[in-house]
Amino acid sequence: MEEVMVVGGGPAGLCAAIESARYGVKVILIDENDMPGGQLFKQIHRFFGSAQHRAGIRGYDIGNSLLSESEKLGVRVLLNTVVWGIFQDNFLGIKTEKETKILQAKKIVVGTGALENPLAFPGWTLPGVMGAGAAQTMMNIQRVLPGKRILMIGSGNVGLIVSYQLLQAGAKVVALVEALPKISGYLVHAAKISRAGVQILTSHTIVKADGKGEVKKAVIAKIDENFKMIKGTEKEIKVDLVCIAVGLRPLDELCWMAGCQFTYIPSLGGFIPLHSRDMETTVSGIYVAGDVSGIEEASTAIEEGKLAGIAIAESLGYISKKEAEEKKELSWESLRELRLGSFGEGRQKTKDLILKQYNSLHKM
Amino acid sequence: MKDLRIKKHPILGEAKFGKKITIFVDGKKFSAYEGEMIASALYAKGIRKLRATSKFKEPRGIFCAIGRCTDCVMTVNGVPNIRTCITPVQSGMRVKTQKGLGKWKK
Amino acid sequence: MKKKIFTQDYYKNFPGYPSKERLAKARVVVIECVQDIPCNPCETICPRKAIVVGKPITNLPRLIEENCTGCGRCIPICPGLAVFVVNNNYNDKESTISLPYEFLPLPEKGEEVIALNREGEKVCRAKVISVLDPEKNNRTAVITIAVPKEYSGEVRGIRLIRKNP
């Protein structure tokens, strides 16, 4: 039996692995890609935060420093490997390039991240309509420009940041439409693309994407406060790519299979596995961290991963309860700080709610 | 000819493409670089339609680019339903636009 | 028609925006950071303690304008690219604006470019006074341009005139 298996090598999984390995736990980290890092290597912008949260550092630099730390600590990494199931008694089904096998671990951390939500409109299945994350993967990892003239849908941070990155890659973002009457992401990100010439159209939506066999144009229109299209405001724009950035949802299939209990919180992305302050789910020995435990940010994913890692080292007897508590307190404090302000306090409230539900289950 | 590869980037710097190789796309010779995924190599040259759906023959192309949605599946070396966004090119590889669920080569 | 969101009138009421008097006097930082995001590298990097975020970290950055020398160190560190330096004392007719820039190609010293307002609209022509090497600041360049004085509150971006190669 393995000691700890971490599923997903994003910031959450990496930090869970690093933190438990730091105290001597033997960890295996599994990721389906040919390199760990998750979303971090697509994030070529500087992150917000304070000095201790690596503020002003670009996402991929954070990724690189986490990778070298995990190497130094001797975390074993299985790449190009998919975990396709978690079963009773902590058995995992894994598929490598060559074989399929079943392994068992004393503790499992699920850090599988998130999936982009699709948005259906006439023409949305045409080649030339893709998720904003897909566009980001293409330009920043594959180094192929996904389009020359782009319509972005959604003004959350993903829509704003990917628009900026499209400009950096050499594309023109013709417009960004947002159904709500105001921009939903950070205004500093919006200001960046605005001064670079991107029209941000609030109370607007896409009517259709069009073209023979692939996107050649799109129609956008104004909508009223009930999100109904206002007739006569349709406008055709010439674009070759429509990017969808309308939110993410936790990639939580493994938690469902494992029998974790869930709660439904739309603002965190939908169904969220209930978890304790130590990030343990309702199935003993299975932990969650990062976007899978509620869509937030890399900075929070890092702290949640650490918490899981410390808690695991503690419960396997590698560190004392006292030491663990001290370490955990630092992460809890960081999380409190990261969840402040009008963008964060909602997340803090829902995370508190999750904890309450978890605790009420565990009193029984 | 059009090439959408991003050679210089303000943040990521100069791109390092692998060795130039030849693959076959619907029977025609096609250049790609080692290390690239099939779908992005095709996309770079403007080939965005990768398959047609079985019932309505609708075109499909890259949608998620991380191997989850299966919109990009093609027939590769005779094997149908290969997710080309996460499958790297290999010298001499035969890639075919897939119709419907595709057919296994006998 | 599109409603303008990003205007000088909007920004000037925030605590990172210098007073009219201070702007008129000499080179000074202009911080256009307007929401309670958990972020503070601008505060950390300033050698003169001219920017205060404090605790909680979601406070808006507040400018202590008498401390600022307009050195510009805080420009490239800001993840929001929301920090600029304006010098209204450059010469009789022109002011300079230093701004972060992360696109290719980079303009060159002496080059004429188009100065843009916060909505990406052309304001006037501008001359590039200096270009700080992006390699020194983890790939964020700092460009200083000169524009007619009356536009120093409006101009926040540039577009190159020469065609992309």
Ligand SMILES: Cc1cc2nc3c(=O)[nH]c(=O)nc-3n(C[C@H](O)[C@H](O)[C@H](O)COP(=O)(O)OP(=O)(O)OC[C@H]3O[C@@H](n4cnc5c(N)ncnc54)[C@H](O)[C@@H]3O)c2cc1C
């Ligand atoms: C455009 C954009 C901009 C962003 N900007 C910021 C920012 O400025 N600051 C910030 O803090 N955050 C930012 N984020 C958010 C941040 O990237 C995510 O919150 C963070 O990456 C979540 O980390 P994670 O470890 O939970 O998941 P991920 O990073 O998604 O990692 C999950 C990993 O698990 C792998 N995986 C999933 N399932 C399996 C399986 N079954 N078997 C094997 N491997 C599997 C995935 O392939 C992936 O590699 C941004 C996100 C986007 C999309």
Ligand code: SF4
């Ligand atoms: S310009 Fe220099 S002195 Fe002024 S706030 Fe920025 S770092 Fe401090």
Ligand code: SF4
């Ligand atoms: S560094 Fe930039 S985004 Fe962060 S608080 Fe300072 S001005 Fe705002």
Ligand code: FES
């Ligand atoms: S584009 Fe979604 S699986 Fe390839």
